[in-house]
Amino acid sequence: MADNTQQIQEQVLQARDSGHKLNIVGGGTKSFMGRTADETADTLNLADHSGIVEYHPVELVMTVRAGTPLTEIEAALAEHDQCLHFEPPRFGDAATIGGTLACNLSGPARPWSGSVRDQVLGVRLINGKGEHLRFGGQVMKNVAGYDVSRLQAGALGTLGVMTEISLKVMPRPASSLTLVQAMSPDEVIDYMNRRAAEPKPITGACWVDGKVYLRLSGARSAVEATADKWSGEVMEGGETFWQQVRDLQHSFFADDDQPLWRFSVGSTAAIDAGRGDWFIDWAGSQRWLKGEGDLAEMEALATAAGGQVSLFRGGDRHGEVMHSQPQALKTIQRRVKQSFDPDGLFNPGRLYSWL
Amino acid sequence: MTTESIPSKHRLADEFRSFIDPEFVITDDETLKPYECDGLAMYREMPMLVVLPETVDQVQRVMRICHEQGVPVVARGAGTGLCAGAMPHREGVVLSLAKFNRILDIDPVARTARLQPGVRNLAISEEAAAHGLYYGPDPSSQIACTIGGNVAENSGGVHCLKYGLTVHNILSVEMVTAEGDRVTVGSDGLDSCGMDLLALMTGSEGLLGVVTEVKVKLLPTPEVAQVIMAGFDSVEKAGDAVGGVISHGIIPGGLEMMDGHAIIAADDFCGAGYPRDAKALLLCEVDGTREEVDEHIAEAEALFRKLGATSIRTSGSDEERALLWKGRKSAFPAVGRISPDYYCMDGTIPRRYLAHVLLEMEKMTEEFGLRVANVFHAGDGNLHPLILFDANVPGEFERTEAFGSRILELCVEVGGCITGEHGVGVEKIRQMAVQFSDDELQQFHDVKAAFDPTGILNPGKGVPTLRFCQEYRSIEHKQHKHEQTDAAHG
Numbered sequence: 074m075a076d077n078t079q080q081i082q083e084q085v086l087q088a089r090d091s092g093h094k095l096n097i098v099g100g101g102t103k104s105f106m107g108r109t110a111d112e113t114a115d116t117l118n119l120a121d122h123s124g125i126v127e128y129h130p131v132e133l134v135m136t137v138r139a140g141t142p143l144t145e146i147e148a149a150l151a152e153h154d155q156c157l158h159f160e161p162p163r164f165g166d167a168a169t170i171g172g173t174l175a176c177n178l179s180g181p182a183r184p185w186s187g188s189v190r191d192q193v194l195g196v197r198l199i200n201g202k203g204e205h206l207r208f209g210g211q212v213m214k215n216v217a218g219y220d221v222s223r224l225q226a227g228a229l230g231t232l233g234v235m236t237e238i239s240l241k242v243m244p245r246p247a248s249s250l251t252l253v254q255a256m257s258p259d260e261v262i263d264y265m266n267r268r269a270a271e272p273k274p275i276t277g278a279c280w281v282d283g284k285v286y287l288r289l290s291g292a293r294s295a296v297e298a299t300a301d302k303w304s305g306e307v308m309e310g311g312e313t314f315w316q317q318v319r320d321l322q323h324s325f326f327a328d329d330d331q332p333l334w335r336f337s338v339g340s341t342a343a344i345d346a347g348r349g350d351w352f353i354d355w356a357g358s359q360r361w362l363k364g365e366g367d368l369a370e371m372e373a374l375a376t377a378a379g380g381q382v383s384l385f386r387g388g389d390r391h392g393e394v395m396h397s398q399p400q401a402l403k404t405i406q407r408r409v410k411q412s413f414d415p416d417g418l419f420n421p422g423r424l425y426s427w428l
Numbered sequence: 429m430t431t432e433s434i435p436s437k438h439r440l441a442d443e444f445r446s447f448i449d450p451e452f453v454i455t456d457d458e459t460l461k462p463y464e465c466d467g468l469a470m471y472r473e474m475p476m477l478v479v480l481p482e483t484v485d486q487v488q489r490v491m492r493i494c495h496e497q498g499v500p501v502v503a504r505g506a507g508t509g510l511c512a513g514a515m516p517h518r519e520g521v522v523l524s525l526a527k528f529n530r531i532l533d534i535d536p537v538a539r540t541a542r543l544q545p546g547v548r549n550l551a552i553s554e555e556a557a558a559h560g561l562y563y564g565p566d567p568s569s570q571i572a573c574t575i576g577g578n579v580a581e582n583s584g585g586v587h588c589l590k591y592g593l594t595v596h597n598i599l600s601v602e603m604v605t606a607e608g609d610r611v612t613v614g615s616d617g618l619d620s621c622g623m624d625l626l627a628l629m630t631g632s633e634g635l636l637g638v639v640t641e642v643k644v645k646l647l648p649t650p651e652v653a654q655v656i657m658a659g660f661d662s663v664e665k666a667g668d669a670v671g672g673v674i675s676h677g678i679i680p681g682g683l684e685m686m687d688g689h690a691i692i693a694a695d696d697f698c699g700a701g702y703p704r705d706a707k708a709l710l711l712c713e714v715d716g717t718r719e720e721v722d723e724h725i726a727e728a729e730a731l732f733r734k735l736g737a738t739s740i741r742t743s744g745s746d747e748e749r750a751l752l753w754k755g756r757k758s759a760f761p762a763v764g765r766i767s768p769d770y771y772c773m774d775g776t777i778p779r780r781y782l783a784h785v786l787l788e789m790e791k792m793t794e795e796f797g798l799r800v801a802n803v804f805h806a807g808d809g810n811l812h813p814l815i816l817f818d819a820n821v822p823g824e825f826e827r828t829e830a831f832g833s834r835i836l837e838l839c840v841e842v843g844g845c846i847t848g849e850h851g852v853g854v855e856k857i858r859q860m861a862v863q864f865s866d867d868e869l870q871q872f873h874d875v876k877a878a879f880d881p882t883g884i885l886n887p888g889k890g891v892p893t894l895r896f897c898q899e900y901r902s903i904e905h906k907q908h909k910h911e912q913t914d915a916a917h918g
Contacts, residue, residue: 129778129780130675131671131674131675131779131780132671132778132779132780132809133674134778153675154677177619177624183618184618187592187596188618188619190619190624190627191592191595191596200871204867204871206865206867206868206871207864207865207868208868210843210844210845211778211843212776212777212778212808212809212810212843212844212845212848213588213589213776213807213808213809213810213848214584214588214593214776214805214808214809214810214845214848214849215776215845215847215848216581216582216631216847216848216849216850216851216852217845217846217847217852217856217860217863217864218852218860218863218864218868218869218872218890218891219628219631219632219636219872219875219876220582220595220627220628220630220631220632221628221871221872221875223595223624223627223628224623224624224625224627224628225624226619226624226627227619227620227621227622227623227624228622228623228624231623232623243679244674244675244676244677244678244679245677247677263537266537266538266539267537269539269648270536270537270539270559270560270561270648271648272560272648272649272650272651272716272717273648273717274716274717274720291716291720292716292719292720292723292724293723294719294720294722294723295716295717295719295720295723297719298717298718298719299717336617337615337617337618337619337620337621338615338616338617339538339615339616339617340538340539340616341535341537341538342616355618358617358618359617359618378616379615379616379617380615380616380617380620381615381617381620381621382621383621395621395622396620396621396622398621398622399611401605401607401609401611402611402613402622402625405605405625405878405879406622406623406625408877408878408879408881409623409625409628409875409878410623411878412871412874412875412877412878413871413874424622424623425622
């Protein structure tokens with residue numbers, strides 16, 4: 074619980090002067106993501122730069138230091154019956170909000186409640202020149218200047234050191250239940266999409282091991298009335314199930330020796346059942362595949378499904394792990410990187426080898 | 429850029445005419461005239477010429493030529509913007525996307541629509557309605573404004589608190605870069621690898637690229653929507669009621685507030701049956717399933733009563749709901765009837781400062797000798813003060829602008845921002861120096877250069893030059909000091 078902005082700024086300036094690179098580390102729970110960190114780089118530790126700076130439940134806004142653990146944020150919100158609507162995954166209790174935003178990680182409610190990127194209202198960040206900058210703010214609507222706050226989502230810390238993040242928070246749903254039923258891969262994509270197209274309080278839709286799980290959340294009367302209309306058995310322990318899905322603790326993910334691929338694709342794309350074992354989440358938009366394979370082959374699959382793929386965990390992390398970029402976008406992203414971090418200090422090569 | 433280096437208008441027009449229907453390369457003053465401004469007509473400039481390409485290939489060729497020759501390009505949709513973001517450049521080309529007006533595809537199962545940038549916002553929902561779907565963001569100009577312009581401004585509307593802004597409702601954008609490359613940012617997936625250039629593009633006011641196609645998400649049309657109209661005898665109480673509903677756990681589909689001036693103007697205009705003696709009026713719309721709406725309407729009514737509402741009326745039919753909204757939706761023209769001109773501001777503030785800001789604004793009306801009516805998106809703290817003035821009275825517009833400036837500065841002082849949804853454009857470029865430091869503004873310039881190295885896209889808009897800011901800040905500083913001295917002597 075301290076404001077370490079000044080020390081962080083000094084470390085950035087020192088690194089710049091001495092020509093050292095910096096690996097930005099929060100709770101260290103997502104070190105398996107992205108490409109392998111540069112071994113010659115120094116560690117810039119953000120875990121101690123933590124604490125809730127401002128929280129006004131009536132405003133639905135919370136401002137926190139980037140190193141604040143998700144557990145602390147969620148506990149403070151729960152006191153006021155509020156929550157982070159994007160259900161941030163936790164790959165360990167030390168997981169921080171800064172890392173969550175840098176990796177753009179969101180849980181099962183994402184298609185309905187938005188992502189961490191969607192809920193970000195503002196950030197403060199230290200760029201590669203050591204300047205402490207403020208973008209966005211603490212209000213729901215803000216179109217002054219470019220949306221540098223949301224640009225941080227998924228950039229894996231390559232643009233600067235986030236020091237403070239303001240987020241939109243939401244009321245916790247009053248009630249929730251899960252419906253489960255057996256379904257074949259041929260039917261399930263259409264089924265999930267059609268359910269999602271109904272004006273009902275759906276907040277989760279996934280498929281694994283031949284069963285489809287739908288979650289309903291909101292006003293109790295609405296949740297119960299919808300459950301009566303829709304097919305499927307009410308599941309015992311639904312909450313635990315979704316938490317396991319969120320944190321990749323479901324048995325599907327247990328075998329962590331195998332490479333794990335994440336597909337972010339069009340929700341209606343057919344499942345290529347012959348390719349291997351799939352876990353379908355986000356009503357079809359997020360799909361996990363276990364097994365060896367090369368990135369180019371996976372990219373072809375993802376592109377055919379209207380989306381992209383990344384090697385989320387395991388496999389060769391010295392090579393590229395993210396869907397390749399067309400030349401024009403590569404050029405723009407290189408220049409954007411250069412504009413924030415002219416000396417290439419932050420998380421070199423973590424996102425792409427060329428960044 | 430010097431005047432000598434600008435290639436002659438006619439040489440450029442001839443070049444465009446070699447691949448664009450000559451009729452759609454406009455060079456004569458009479459036909460150029462309608463392009464001189466957008467929805468903020470106080471700011472005008474005649475363009476050098478206007479082109480209306482019909483294919484993306486033509487857009488690419490226009491961009492390549494302008495990039496090579498250093499000619500400014502201002503992209504334009506329906507021209508309904510309210511910040512002079514589409515005001516032409518005197519030595520530049522207006523690139524109208526008006527011919528790109530087709531809905532390319534609606535996929536009712538995936539709940540998406542693929543659109544050309546010139547498709548009108550409302551047309552999307554009209555087309556999707558057959559499938560029980562609609563497009564979320566609904567700016568007041570939705571009859572006319574286009575999806576390309578919505579992306580450029582990150583448009584909102586009355587439903588943002590629950591359903592988000594443009595940035596939350598689009599999947600991908602195909603664009604032509606300043607250098608003439610055709611690229612897609614985003615995908616059919618909900619997120620993409622690499623930097624989130626889609627977020628950067630949204631709200632970038634035509635400074636980073638020219639949008640040539642947009643894929644949006646569609647939402648299921650709620651089963652039911654009902655609106656509660658609640659009158660209050662003070663803005664403080666109405667402000668508290670807004671917070672009360674939200675912290676109770678209800679996120680209304682729309683939550684709008686009007687002050688006493690706006691209530692009377694709107695009621696006179698369309699006979700909505702508003703409580704004319706109220707000092708503030710809330711319109712709180714709850715949507716969802718039948719059961720959910722019943723539950724939340726009952727809770728919200730009870731809350732408003734407890735928090736001191738002097739009158740409450742809940743719509744019992746869709747007709748009654750439409751009537752209650754009619755006053756709010758026609759508030760701008762209604763105010764237009766009680767004043768020769770009005771100037772609409774767009775600051776956003778943390779909601780807890782609502783009463784404070786309204787009170788300060790009331791004080792300023794005396795200082796500037798101008799009336800102000802307030803209509804705003806209370807749920808997300810987005811104010812739309814309407815300053816009433818008469819453009820025919822010499823000096824009155826200048827006073828209006830000064831008043832507007834002070835309002836925006838007040839928004840920044842309480843932790844808000846100078847524009848919630850209308851954009852910076854030319855209009856608010858001075859106030860950027862109040863909201864941002866030089867380092868921050870320089871970072872914006874550097875981001876712009878990453879997309880547009882030679883600075884041909886909408887130059888002079890959105891982000892002020894640092895020299896301009898220093899001058900503005902020092903003038904402001906002097907003025908404030910002057911006022912303080914006056915006050916001390918008064």
